Amino acid sequence: MNLKSVIWFGFILLLLVGNASASSQYGSIDVYYNDKILPGKEVAKPTLKIGEPFKVKVDMTLNQTSTLFVQVCSLGGNFFEVVDGPSEFEKTKYIKSLDPGKYTFEWTIVPTDEWAGGSIPLNFWYQINLPGEDEPAIKGEFTIAYCTISNGHYEGETPTSEQSESENQPTSKKPASENSPSSASAPAFKLVTAISALVLVFLRLSRQ
Numbered sequence: 548m549n550l551k552s553v554i555w556f557g558f559i560l561l562l563l564v565g566n567a568s569a570s571s572q573y574g575s576i577d578v579y580y581n582d583k584i585l586p587g588k589e590v591a592k593p594t595l596k597i598g599e600p601f602k603v604k605v606d607m608t609l610n611q612t613s614t615l616f617v618q619v620c621s622l623g624g625n626f627f628e629v630v631d632g633p634s635e636f637e638k639t640k641y642i643k644s645l646d647p648g649k650y651t652f653e654w655t656i657v658p659t660d661e662w663a664g665g666s667i668p669l670n671f672w673y674q675i676n677l678p679g680e681d682e683p684a685i686k687g688e689f690t691i692a693y694c695t696i697s698n699g700h701y702e703g704e705t706p707t708s709e710q711s712e713s714e715n716q717p718t719s720k721k722p723a724s725e726n727s728p729s730s731a732s733a734p735a736f737k738l739v740t741a742i743s744a745l746v747l748v749f750l751r752l753s754r755q
Contacts, residue, residue: 572610573675573685579604580692591692597660599701600630603691604653605671613684615642616674619654620688626662626696627669631655631706633717642717644678650717655706658696666695 570576577584580591581602593601603619618639621627627636632654634640640652656669674686 571685573613574607574609576608576673577606578671578691579606585691590690592695593692594695594697595658596697596699596701597663598657598705599703600655600657600705601692602653602655603669603671604651605673606649606651607673608649609645609647609675611647612678613645614676614678615645615650616640616672616676616686617652618672619656619691620670620672621667624661625659626667627656627658629654629656639672652717657701657705658694660696663696663698666693668693 579585579602580593582604583591585591595601605617607615607617609615616639618634618637619627619629619632620637623637625636629636633652634654636656658667668690669692670688670690672686672688674683676682677684
């Protein structure tokens with residue numbers, strides 16, 4: 548299997564996990580790439596230089612009081628770096644007892660040189676737990692952008708975060724009660740991680 552086939556195989560698997568804009572009885576999700584909404588199954592397909600910043604934004608509307616976990620991630624490697632946002636790359640943002648309403652999470656991200664000359668997905672993972680429940684009410688993962696990383700280096704200015712922890716909370720239409728944000732490794736209930744790990748093995752073998 549050649550490199551191109553392996554990458555598209557992994558991309559298709561990730562697309563099957565979920566859609567960028569979705570809704571359920573627990574709430575709805577709208578996704579933006581560089582402030583442009585991605586409706587339905589649309590995925591951004593940018594070509595980026597190493598270190599070139601881009602923004603992803605997720606609007607989550609919760610229909611009931613919930614505990615929320617969110618994360619920007621990929622296939623397990625250090626393919627991207629968060630320069631500004633509510634959590635680091637591949638780290639989970641955890642917020643307890645969010646009231647019903649709309650919450651916005653926004654990250655400014657740059658590609659690293661780890662996958663220069665190739666293409667790699669940038670994904671959003673989430674989980675919603677209802678009050679007092681350890682098991683998730685719903686969870687999912689989908690691709691926001693399928694990024695082609697060139698070998699060139701970005702020469703423009705890369706924004707840096709100057710926000711305090713309190714300023715870096717998700718914005719909402721109404722205040723959240725008992726918010727307890729933290730960044731930690733994702734819980735071991737991501738089914739897509741097993742798929743992603745398999746795809747990454749093929750990707751690495753194909754680059755050798």
